[in-house]
Amino acid sequence: MPAEELELIQRSLNGDLEAWGEIVARYKEAVFAVTLSILRNRADAEDATQDTFIRAYENLRRYDLSRKFSTWLFTVAANVAKNALRKRRREKDPPLEEHSGDPAEEVHADLRLTAVRKIVHELPQEYRSPVFLYYWHGLSVAEIAEILGLPEGTVKTRLHRARAMIRARLVEEGVIPDAVG
Amino acid sequence: MRWDEVEELVRAALTREVQEASAGLAGLETRVIQALARRPLRRSFLERLRAFFAQPVPRWALVGATCALLLGFALGRLTAPRPIPAYASNLFVIAAPGARAVAVVGDFSAWQPIPLSDPDGDGIWTAVIPLPPGRYEYAFLVDGKWVGQDPLAHEYLRTFGEYVSVRYVGGSGADRSS
Amino acid sequence: MRIALLSLVAVVALAQPVVVPTIPCPTPEEVLQFLAGMNLSPEFRGALASVLAAGLATGRATPTVSLLLLRDLSSLPREAAERLLEPIRFALAQGFIVDTGLTGSSMMNEVRKLLVLGRRPEEIEGVLKTRLAMLLATRSVLTRYGLVHAPPLPPDKPLPPEERFVLEVAWGVSDFLLWEGGTLTDPRLRTFVQTRLNQLCAVGVLSAEQCSWSATALTLEMFQEIGRLAFQPERR
Numbered sequence: 001m002p003a004e005e006l007e008l009i010q011r012s013l014n015g016d017l018e019a020w021g022e023i024v025a026r027y028k029e030a031v032f033a034v035t036l037s038i039l040r041n042r043a044d045a046e047d048a049t050q051d052t053f054i055r056a057y058e059n060l061r062r063y064d065l066s067r068k069f070s071t072w073l074f075t076v077a078a079n080v081a082k083n084a085l086r087k088r089r090r091e092k093d094p095p096l097e098e099h100s101g102d103p104a105e106e107v108h109a110d111l112r113l114t115a116v117r118k119i120v121h122e123l124p125q126e127y128r129s130p131v132f133l134y135y136w137h138g139l140s141v142a143e144i145a146e147i148l149g150l151p152e153g154t155v156k157t158r159l160h161r162a163r164a165m166i167r168a169r170l171v172e173e174g175v176i177p178d179a180v181g
Numbered sequence: 182m183r184w185d186e187v188e189e190l191v192r193a194a195l196t197r198e199v200q201e202a203s204a205g206l207a208g209l210e211t212r213v214i215q216a217l218a219r220r221p222l223r224r225s226f227l228e229r230l231r232a233f234f235a236q237p238v239p240r241w242a243l244v245g246a247t248c249a250l251l252l253g254f255a256l257g258r259l260t261a262p263r264p265i266p267a268y269a270s271n272l273f274v275i276a277a278p279g280a281r282a283v284a285v286v287g288d289f290s291a292w293q294p295i296p297l298s299d300p301d302g303d304g305i306w307t308a309v310i311p312l313p314p315g316r317y318e319y320a321f322l323v324d325g326k327w328v329g330q331d332p333l334a335h336e337y338l339r340t341f342g343e344y345v346s347v348r349y350v351g352g353s354g355a356d357r358s359s
Numbered sequence: 360m361r362i363a364l365l366s367l368v369a370v371v372a373l374a375q376p377v378v379v380p381t382i383p384c385p386t387p388e389e390v391l392q393f394l395a396g397m398n399l400s401p402e403f404r405g406a407l408a409s410v411l412a413a414g415l416a417t418g419r420a421t422p423t424v425s426l427l428l429l430r431d432l433s434s435l436p437r438e439a440a441e442r443l444l445e446p447i448r449f450a451l452a453q454g455f456i457v458d459t460g461l462t463g464s465s466m467m468n469e470v471r472k473l474l475v476l477g478r479r480p481e482e483i484e485g486v487l488k489t490r491l492a493m494l495l496a497t498r499s500v501l502t503r504y505g506l507v508h509a510p511p512l513p514p515d516k517p518l519p520p521e522e523r524f525v526l527e528v529a530w531g532v533s534d535f536l537l538w539e540g541g542t543l544t545d546p547r548l549r550t551f552v553q554t555r556l557n558q559l560c561a562v563g564v565l566s567a568e569q570c571s572w573s574a575t576a577l578t579l580e581m582f583q584e585i586g587r588l589a590f591q592p593e594r595r
Contacts, residue, residue: 010517017217021210028209033199042202049206053213064566116187117194135188136195166191167184176187289461291424292471314562315462316555318472327476335558338538343476351562 005069013060024053027070030137031077034147037132038081038125039088048084052077074137074147078129085125112175119169127162130155271310271350273297275331277323278304285310287319294322312350319346385422387415393429398437399444407444410451413515414458419451419522421460424467431474439480443470446487454512455494456526463564464530466490489589490533496588497529500581506572524569528577531555532585543586549579 005026011019028049035048056063056076063072123131133144141159145152170176273285275297283306284294297306318338320329329344330337336347394408414420432440447466450457458467466487473483501507507521531552535541541548553573560570
């Protein structure tokens with residue numbers, strides 16, 4: 001961990017909220033990507049991101065300084081988002097956002113990107129989170145397993161299946177030929 | 182189209198999705214700080230315990246607690262096994278018949294003597310010391326004389342010719358060998 | 360409920376002859392106040408006070424052991440006390456842990472042990488200088504091999520977790536050379552240090568990452584290099 005970040009955490013532990021604000025600024029987008037991957041709804045993901053930083057601050061004393069801070073923070077984020085998802089399911093509130101095409105994108109006619117976006121957006125949640133953490137956050141299988149609380153084998157399987165689904169859908173939509181190199 | 186190109190597209194698609202959706206994150210730092218500053222102070226376990234014991238105690242409760250204390254004491258004395266088993270957690274025990282004073286010194290006490298006791302006078306001196314996980318060097322002092330070889334130690338060191346015992350204590354606070 | 364709690368405490372407390380060590384738990388201010396009253400040269404006292412205050416605030420030293428040590432040393436002649444405190448001051452200024460509190464061996468606790476053993480100040484000073492040289496050499500070698508990433512931080516900066524690993528490796532190598540009668544060419548050196556680190560992993564003193572370094576990355580050559588550097592500081 002960079003010394004500067006360690007100092008921010010240490011200051012936060014001593015009650016310095018400005019230092020915690022700096023941590024929020026550094027990690028908000030990455031945390032948002034975690035919550036968005038699980039909740040698939042912008043408003044819910046924003047709320048979960050805010051809750052994540054509040055819960056992480058309240059539990060900062062439990063963070064083991066020898067562990068990677070981002071992994072710990074993403075674990076908190078995944079738990080907050082999963083709880084929100086459970087609550088949403090209990091309340092039978094279905095606001096999954098439809099994937100809306102970006103007009104600018106369509107103008108540029110990058111049909112392949114549009115198709116991939118739609119397919120990734122529609123992946124089942126258990127596949128979407130590992131895909132986000134692997135491709136967007138650039139994390140290892142071991143880190144993803146720790147964050148999502150899954151065995152490494154399960155993460156590997158889900159990534160493999162997610163890739164197969166994306167490939168099948170791309171073939172189905174005629175974006176790529178049957179065989180992909 | 183190669184698979185690595187598809188993977189690039191996946192990355193680009195995710196980046197676009199996050200970028201588009203993350204407009205609402207502006208000013209999140211301020212919102213988090215405000216929420217944390219406004220939240221009711223959460224009392225620590227110690228503070229809650231203090232508050233719990235600060236409540237007025239009725240007289241019958243004091244009498245009951247004293248009885249329980251005496252009962253506990255009596256039970257403890259009656260059920261204390263003799264001889265003390267060697268596997269008890271963090272038990273420091275040494276046979277020193279006829280000794281007047283026995284103590285243990287070690288890292289856990291910053292090398293200050295902690296007295297051992299021999300209430301039944303059988304020459305077996307004991308102390309049970311709760312210890313957090315760690316590696317501890319220690320020795321006994323029998324009537325002021327250094328006794329560095331404890332049979333229950335995991336290893337020994339020789340410091341300037343004197344033995345020092347070493348014990349490793351595991352996560353639960355108990356002696357790892359027990 | 361309170362009665363149940365008290366009964367439980369009573370049964371647990373009295374079922375066996377429990378002795379809970381009554382170690383005083385002073386505040387850092389008390390330690391510094393005691394230091395201010397010690398018979399030391401003003402320059403040395405000032406230099407020690409500044410690094411000790413920083414070390415106490417960041418966990419490189421603890422008030423309990425520091426105060427007991429200063430009390431011990433206050434009964435020694437001024438020059439002897441300064442000679443024993445100088446390696447500790449230097450180690451603190453370099454950001455090393457000099458005191459792990461009541462849960463392990465470190466420079467401050469070692470002085471207390473050697474005083475209880477009745478060793479002379481000159482002998483204790485020799486041990487402290489060896490420990491200091493080992494700490495410096497260990498950090499240097501582990502950094503070179505990429506096992507320690509953080510640059511040495513002054514004592515007022517937060518303590519990087521790697522410093523505990525540096526301390527334990529340095530202590531293992533120096534225990535082998537100081538107390539086991541071992542030499543740098545003795546192949547038992549690796550087994551000795553490795554066994555020590557494995558035990559520390561088993562009881563959770565070292566982190567999982569440090570345990571994995573300890574199991575896979577440390578070699579006899581690294582320990583020998585630490586020893587050589589410690590005894591030939593010009594190579595450091």
